Amino acid sequence: MSKKDRVSSTLELRGVSRHFGSVKALDGLDLVVEPGELVALLGPSGCGKTTALRIVAGLEVATSGELLVNESRYNEVPASERDMGMVFQSYSLFPNLTVSENIEYGLRARKIDADKRKKRVDRMLELVGLSVKAKAYPHQLSGGQQQRVALARALAIEPRVLLLDEPLSALDAQVRGQIREEIRRIQLELGITTLFVTHDQEEAMAISDRVGVMSHGKLEQIDTPIGLYNAPATPFVASFVGQANRIPAQITAKGKARVLNQKVNISENAGNFEEGQSVNVIIRPELLEIVSESDTDATRGIVALKSFLGPMTKIGIAVEGAPLIHLNIASREVRKIEIGEKIAFKISSDEVMAERV
């Protein structure tokens, strides 16, 4: 199966809702995943992202709305006839079958002849780099290897859409990074339309063409990772994606505010605020810069936290009338800064997001 051999599908959800009694797990979700695109659904627990994925897989029934694959309605198609490959968080490999047999399982269900089955299994094993483990049983594999087998098993049936339900959550950090890159490599190689559900923003940003941020069963914003990070459409997106400081501020004029004795412009996406209104502005740590103590426009505080994160170090500055403010500084530049020391900093962004208090 190569990119040339297959025709990628368009996946579309139109106003899809799923209610469990009075709880709206999914509330009118509209989403289009273009052919060959990898879209991640990102959000906190209970935001409805997994419900959306399960509805696409046919494992959950939508209360209302339409699910379309290449313009065809799929709501009534049973899970076993949807041709969608799914990778689960818990691997879900069949413990009584070998790696080869697991990969072959979907092909046998489709009554594909033995020669073709063998070729496809060998190709999948090669694709995920597990040819030597063909005869092993799931319990003899590491977590990363098991998830590779699960991926191969889902891809072996040449699905219209690949569905990934938090596939990296159960893996340790190092393996997670490797498998993440492998998923993206294989997805690009096969050009398969993919919907990826995760609560890990780094994961979503790293491998997705677009990321949809969900909250309370709704899509707050869907954009490229860069677009999402730099131009969040709502305060929720601004605070959920990336790190953010929430700092009390006062609206001074339309689109302007004063925060930490500095003037900032408020993003149009934040909505309208009245003059004199108290708000919280959301500022990313990298948009704060340390300046000289002599800078009269700067805000002053005391270093209360210094946390080494490898290439970057997180600094926490205690400022009167504000919560602890976080900055990220390159670790090689941070040696001079000590806890308890006085420090001056400025907001270097032209525009910030704000939310009502």
Added chain:
Amino acid sequence: MKRISLKWPLIALSSTFAFILFVVPLYGAAAYSFKGNGGKGHSFANYQWLIHADGFYPSLFTSLKLAVLAGVLNLLLMVPTMVYLNLKGQKFKPLVDFLCILPLIIPVVSLAIGAQVAMPEFLQNTEYELVFFFVIIALPYTYRALDTSLQTVALKTLVEASRSLGASWTRTIIRVIVPAIRSGITGALFLTFALSIGEYTITSLLHWETFPTWTVVAAQQNILGAIAISVFSFVGAIVLLTAIALFSKKRVQQVEVEA
């Protein structure tokens, strides 16, 4: 002060009790079963009498046949039921649990007469009606054996994985669920088989002849022969248990070797 360990004395005490309660009577029965005519000497006379006795083979064959059928029917009924209850019918579990316990609560006489009246006439006239009674009396045990086994596997995700790969429900049950709960199925099968092959009361009430009812009648003619029958039954049960245990172990080893 040195602490005195009670571990070994307790093991010795319980082993002694086990020996007195189980091994001594069995040894006694086995020794008596080899007594010669008039209780003198040792011989295989009682076993020869047993295998040549009228009705021994037909009743044994009937019991084995009914026990196998009861085991199979029980699994056909209970495996899909338990899978459904654990997957989608959680709210019905207490009700089914209660229904499955009823055979332990309802007096056997009421069960036998009541259930027989409810059976279709064509079944009432054949010994195969006993299969249904055997299934009923095994329900409390098979329910628990299968439920315990199903709770140890990630049933929901395995089923969802199988279904999303295009497998039908039948294929999912046969290829995924049954192998995953093999220990529970083996246990349920053995319990049904053991209960069926030893069932006396219902069979006697309904006037059918199986191995246990034949044994009671035969034992009245030859007391040493009756002891030979009980030893034969016990050894048969041991052989069966060992065979099932070895079969399960062999399967596990096979899996390991193949890997």
